Amino acid sequence: MNNRRSSPPAAGKSPAPAASPWRASHERQRDRELKRDAVIRAAAREFNRKGYHNTSLDDIAARLEVTKPTVYYYVTSKEQLLFQCFVAGVERIRAAFRDARALQLPASERLNAVLRRYGEAVASEFGWCMVRAEDQDLSPAMSRHIKALKSEIDQGIRRLIREGIQDGSIEACDPKMTAFALAGALNWIAHWYREDQTLSGAQIAAAFVTVFEGGLRPRSNGAQHTARAAPRRRARRSGTALAR
């Protein structure tokens, strides 16, 4: 099964590059990956919609209009499938950290870039699995694996905060508590966001990062208790991440 290949070269013509054995193997590999992704994506949607315990591999197969053995070709168990959904979401955040590392920017901007993609990942179909996988009855090995990946993300955020305090781009703060506040706000997106909403995940993530970055205090006036005197016009003029 799943052995779709590129067409053989027409007789009498020299073989096109597309027909080389390497290319065929590459295409098979790609085809397999696409199908595996479709299985994981369908599973994420079903877990999100019905909960992990109420979803069977049959449900996921039915969604994809394939048989259960086809699903088993890509994953070995439902638990493995949940873990793959978790990894698919978390991998987006890990990629954001890798990309941020290459940026020649103050740590605050690298952090914002990561947080935006973190928010987008939680608002994706993988959000539920990312924030709720650990609540399920998973094997100890899988729980440890999930905890380790979560800890890696947490430590990455704390590191960027510490770097920002050092390079002067982030106000002095408790890196651990700040990381918990930022990640908590982003994680919670999975509790309320549905794909059919007006705002995209990217727009929500951008709005959140604006709040994290600037805070609630008016920009031109640090002393909050004198804020009553602040002119209204300033507040209207300054931009928000979301037009209303």
Add this chain to the structure above:
Amino acid sequence: MNNRRSSPPAAGKSPAPAASPWRASHERQRDRELKRDAVIRAAAREFNRKGYHNTSLDDIAARLEVTKPTVYYYVTSKEQLLFQCFVAGVERIRAAFRDARALQLPASERLNAVLRRYGEAVASEFGWCMVRAEDQDLSPAMSRHIKALKSEIDQGIRRLIREGIQDGSIEACDPKMTAFALAGALNWIAHWYREDQTLSGAQIAAAFVTVFEGGLRPRSNGAQHTARAAPRRRARRSGTALAR
């Protein structure tokens, strides 16, 4: 059962004020409330520890060293008990809103006061029930009730944000997205905080409010891309909510 009363006045003495029928009724009422609170608190701890579905009324009775009928004297069902735990937590936030209304302060400070107590409530034994009650299989009526109370809190936060934008104490922002970010960060405390941790709920809430208020951007330097030039000393001098 549960009919402990104040002692009758000693013979030959004029009745002490404590023995008046009103006082006795008041004391009975108070005694009943204390015991009901103990039941709800014990239930909240068990739900938090073992999950709602894995906790029975027998477990809660055993915790309190009473019989199951004693528990039933205070609540009619496990579902009702979960709801009461939810209400006990949410009531702290509602009280914070009522208290804030009386403060003659800019909206930003009234909001901070509410958010601090919101964080303390989520870090209390009721936190799990506050943020997870809705995930359980509750009756439609109870779900509606919980949704309505959550919406009241959400609307209250948005209202304070709007008031802050109007009185100039809060930077212009999207009130809905900002409320979601703040509440999300606070709600997530229930996912990671345990009472045996070094920091109290109040300390965590204070640290979070500091982040919400000032954001990550350095206070004395609004333009983030010039932040590299900011002197290290400033960062060290400015206070954090938490000594490290």
